[in-house]
Amino acid sequence: MSEFFDVEAAVNYEQKSLCVLLLDTSYSMEGKKLKSLQKGIEAFHKEITEDPTSKNRLEIAIIAYGSNIKILQQPALVDNFEMPKLQTMGSTSMGKAIDEAIELVGARKSWYKLTGQPYYRPWVINMTDGEPTDIPNIQSKGDEIRKHVDGKNFFFFNVGVKGASMNTLEKLSSIQMPPAKLEGLRFAEFFQWLSASIQIVAASSDVQTDSVNLPSPSNWMEGFKIS
Amino acid sequence: MNRIILKSLLFIFFFSVNINAQNISINKVDSAKLENREFTSKDPDSNLINNKLDSKVEFNPINAFVLKNLDSINNIFIYGKDTVNLVKNDSLFKYNDLLKPVDSISKLWNNDVFDSIKVILNNSFEKIFRSKSEIIKSIDTFSADDISNKKEPHKVIEKTNGGKEVINNKEGWDKSCFFIILGFGAILILVLKKYKQFKNKIVLLKKEIVALNEEKTVLHSKIKSLKSREKDYKDLGEVKNMSVHNINNIDETRIKVISKLQTENTLDSSQLKRLTDGQENRWVTVAHSAIGKSHLQATPPIPCQDNNYFEPLNDNWQLAIVCDGAGSAKMSHFGSKLISNNAIPSNLKNALSNLKWFKNGELPSKKEWGNLGVTIFKETLDNLIFWVAEQNKQNNTNLSVNNYASTAMLTLYNSKGAVVANIGDGRGGYLSTSGELKSLFSPFGGVESNGTIFITSPIWENPKKFIQTDVIDEKLLAIFLLSDGMEKVTFECSNLTDNVFTDANIPFKKFFFPVLSKIKSLNSKEEEKLKDEWKSLLESGNEAIKNEPDDKTLLVSFLK
Numbered sequence: 001m002s003e004f005f006d007v008e009a010a011v012n013y014e015q016k017s018l019c020v021l022l023l024d025t026s027y028s029m030e031g032k033k034l035k036s037l038q039k040g041i042e043a044f045h046k047e048i049t050e051d052p053t054s055k056n057r058l059e060i061a062i063i064a065y066g067s068n069i070k071i072l073q074q075p076a077l078v079d080n081f082e083m084p085k086l087q088t089m090g091s092t093s094m095g096k097a098i099d100e101a102i103e104l105v106g107a108r109k110s111w112y113k114l115t116g117q118p119y120y121r122p123w124v125i126n127m128t129d130g131e132p133t134d135i136p137n138i139q140s141k142g143d144e145i146r147k148h149v150d151g152k153n154f155f156f157f158n159v160g161v162k163g164a165s166m167n168t169l170e171k172l173s174s175i176q177m178p179p180a181k182l183e184g185l186r187f188a189e190f191f192q193w194l195s196a197s198i199q200i201v202a203a204s205s206d207v208q209t210d211s212v213n214l215p216s217p218s219n220w221m222e223g224f225k226i227s
Numbered sequence: 228m229n230r231i232i233l234k235s236l237l238f239i240f241f242f243s244v245n246i247n248a249q250n251i252s253i254n255k256v257d258s259a260k261l262e263n264r265e266f267t268s269k270d271p272d273s274n275l276i277n278n279k280l281d282s283k284v285e286f287n288p289i290n291a292f293v294l295k296n297l298d299s300i301n302n303i304f305i306y307g308k309d310t311v312n313l314v315k316n317d318s319l320f321k322y323n324d325l326l327k328p329v330d331s332i333s334k335l336w337n338n339d340v341f342d343s344i345k346v347i348l349n350n351s352f353e354k355i356f357r358s359k360s361e362i363i364k365s366i367d368t369f370s371a372d373d374i375s376n377k378k379e380p381h382k383v384i385e386k387t388n389g390g391k392e393v394i395n396n397k398e399g400w401d402k403s404c405f406f407i408i409l410g411f412g413a414i415l416i417l418v419l420k421k422y423k424q425f426k427n428k429i430v431l432l433k434k435e436i437v438a439l440n441e442e443k444t445v446l447h448s449k450i451k452s453l454k455s456r457e458k459d460y461k462d463l464g465e466v467k468n469m470s471v472h473n474i475n476n477i478d479e480t481r482i483k484v485i486s487k488l489q490t491e492n493t494l495d496s497s498q499l500k501r502l503t504d505g506q507e508n509r510w511v512t513v514a515h516s517a518i519g520k521s522h523l524q525a526t527p528p529i530p531c532q533d534n535n536y537f538e539p540l541n542d543n544w545q546l547a548i549v550c551d552g553a554g555s556a557k558m559s560h561f562g563s564k565l566i567s568n569n570a571i572p573s574n575l576k577n578a579l580s581n582l583k584w585f586k587n588g589e590l591p592s593k594k595e596w597g598n599l600g601v602t603i604f605k606e607t608l609d610n611l612i613f614w615v616a617e618q619n620k621q622n623n624t625n626l627s628v629n630n631y632a633s634t635a636m637l638t639l640y641n642s643k644g645a646v647v648a649n650i651g652d653g654r655g656g657y658l659s660t661s662g663e664l665k666s667l668f669s670p671f672g673g674v675e676s677n678g679t680i681f682i683t684s685p686i687w688e689n690p691k692k693f694i695q696t697d698v699i700d701e702k703l704l705a706i707f708l709l710s711d712g713m714e715k716v717t718f719e720c721s722n723l724t725d726n727v728f729t730d731a732n733i734p735f736k737k738f739f740f741p742v743l744s745k746i747k748s749l750n751s752k753e754e755e756k757l758k759d760e761w762k763s764l765l766e767s768g769n770e771a772i773k774n775e776p777d778d779k780t781l782l783v784s785f786l787k
Contacts, residue, residue, distance in 0.1 A: 002760065002764040002767075002768040004756075004760040004763070004764070005742050005764050005768060006741045006745075007737070007738045007742060007764070007768060007769065008737035008738060008741075008769075009715075009738065009770075009771040009772070010715065010716055010717060010718060010719055010720075010735035010737075010738060012715045012718075012720055013721045013722055013723040013728070014715075015721060051774065052771070053520075053774050067441070068441065068442065068445045069445065070444070070445055071449070071451070071452045072448070074451075074452055074455045089441060104452075107456050115723065115726050115727065115728045116728035116729075117721075118672060118728075118730075121678075152678075196524055196525060199521040199524075199776040200521045200522070200525060200529070200554065200776070202521075202776065202777075214525075215524070215525040215526050216526045216527065218526075
């Protein structure tokens with residue numbers, strides 16, 4: 001602390017950055033995977049709570065999907081909620097979850113816009129260990145996602161857990177953010193990286209170019225090599 | 228499986244009935260009751276077999292027989308209103324199958340059919356449960372042939388081929404019992420089967436209930452989500468209504484907020500006096516660019532992309548520059564350094580050297596400065612492009628100029644006022660001699676907080692739309708330039724009142740007044756500490772500064 005300059009900081013409303021987590025809770029996630037994911041999102045919550053900037057900036061929404069989708073958490077600052085307990089349920093309704101995320105991001109953005117506040121580009125993170133059972137046409141769903149990403153509506157990042165069809169995730173990703181495969185059950189490491197990445201992108205004056213200078217994902221991404 | 232059971236049951240049932248029928252087809256026909264008088268016929272030639280029976284003929288042996296012996300007939304099949312078939316298993320009792328017309332059959336149907344059914348049932352039960360002692364030894368039968376020949380019915384003692392005179396009813400009883408038990412057994416199996424089916428059905432239904440409950444939970448969460456969204460929309464609706472019905476309300480709210488913040492951030496006379504007492508008319512400038520927390524924490528760490536520059540150009544003019552390299556551009560720390568420390572100062576000094584207003588320490592017109600400001604930036608971009616090409620040659624790389632993207636802001640000032648030029652989302656402010664804290668320009672930003680422009684952006688077709696230039700014709704006490712990393716701490720820039728967001732863009736008095744007071748209080752020797760103290764302030768002056776994720780630059784120039 002500076003004793004030399006006895007300054008006070010202005011009290012400003014923190015502009016919001018929305019992060020929507022789409023979590024696969026189909027039966028295949030049962031057991032260790034789900035436990036690690038649960039620990040991961042709890043660590044994520046803790047990390048954000050302990051960061052004074054993110055605490056007031058980052059709004060988290062959680063959508064779990066199995067045989068159906070569940071909005072476990074509406075967009076809110078981490079101080080206002082505890083991470084929900086995840087439970088497995090049925091098949092992999094990824095399509096519905098993506099649709100819900102798009103709708104949710106849209107609703108939140110219109111609120112930001114109508115109140116006249118600037119906001120950081122929202123993030124949608126999709127974590128799965130399988131492949132969607134409710135998307136008849138993967139290519140067209142991928143096109144829809146890319147349209148939103150190119151239109152700067154949000155960032156969309158697919159993370160495959162062991163067992164995930166990376167080929168399908170590839171089709172559901174943008175060129176700027178190809179899908180990444182989680183090494184083992186390193187959910188906690190992933191969420192630590194995510195928290196840092198969101199901060200960096202928020203701190204960045206511009207996210208228009210393709211090469212967002214994100215932290216290295218080497219401690220959670222399978223097969224990641226520093227190029 | 229069920230079908231097989233059902234078929235077996237049906238088979239057993241029919242078989243049983245058949246056996247039963249055979250067993251109980253023992254009818255006593257009392258020939259005595261069939262007296263001749265009852266069969267008087269007007270037409271002696273009438274013959275039932277030849278169907279020649281006149282409709283008017285009253286004598287009808289069937290009719291008579293039926294009426295007289297209703298209780299001893301086993302089965303009456305009524306095929307039509309006027310056709311009767313009497314079924315007897317007794318071979319002696321013979322009719323042709325079809326007898327018509329028989330007038331009285333309709334009568335029989337109308338009046339006695341229920342009685343006859345009753346009798347049939349009685350007979351059947353009676354025969355099933357008849358005791359052994361009730362063996363019927365003889366059967367009186369009635370021959371149709373006899374009737375047709377108008378012969379008196381005669382008594383026939385049944386004599387079967389085997390010479391067997393009786394039909395043992397016990398045999399029928401045993402067989403019936405067997406088949407009844409068999410039937411019950413089959414029914415039991417069927418019931419058990421059904422029970423199992425119901426049980427399975429219950430399990431399925433239970434599963435369905437679980438699924439429905441799950442669905443219910445999902446729907447509840449949907450409802451919750453929709454309610455929360457409804458609230459959002461309600462809030463939006465309020466804002467919308469404001470904008471639809473009275474668009475001034477948003478503006479009014481903003482004006483109120485800005486006006487309140489302006490008042491709050493104006494120095495009172497004692498504060499102003501403290502800063503102006505014994506004025507030396509000497510500019511003291513401090514500046515530092517500190518790395519942001521997120522850049523430090525990144526692996527590998529991202530270098531500080533901010534850079535600053537200040538230089539007293541002559542007795543009249545001070546120059547200050549701040550550049551913020553684009554976070555997404557890998558070489559932007561070089562870009563911002565080159566622009567702020569070399570290109571802009573060099574281009575500006577070249578351009579200013581022959582300008583009269585510059586020499587005289589007077590402020591230029593807005594138009595003149597506007598053109599000059601844009602020219603300086605354009606030349607700076609050209610320098611950058613040239614420099615990047617040189618770098619590519621030297622390092623055998625192929626980097627585009629966008630990798631060096633940076634914002635840029637500059638101000639040229641003296642006590643009489645300032646000229647400013649800005650590309651990007653930085654902020655600038657000043658303290659007027661009247662004690663007011665004001666902004667130098669507005670940061671350029673889109674709806675996204677992290678969507679701004681850089682000197683390398685495609686802004687050059689219509690540069691005046693993107694590049695802000697201004698002349699501040701107001702006596703100054705201090706001037707500030709900062710990158711967006713410092714704005715939250717030092718500016719009133721983000722206010723949400725009554726759901727209306729306002730960026731007042733006003734320097735925060737409680738930050739700047741202590742800084743200026745401190746500088747004012749320092750003697751020349753103490754001023755030497757300023758640089759280090761300033762660095763320390765920018766790195767970790769308070770919690771907010773310490774935790775700022777973005778790079779932080781603040782330049783303060785004070786007319787001491």
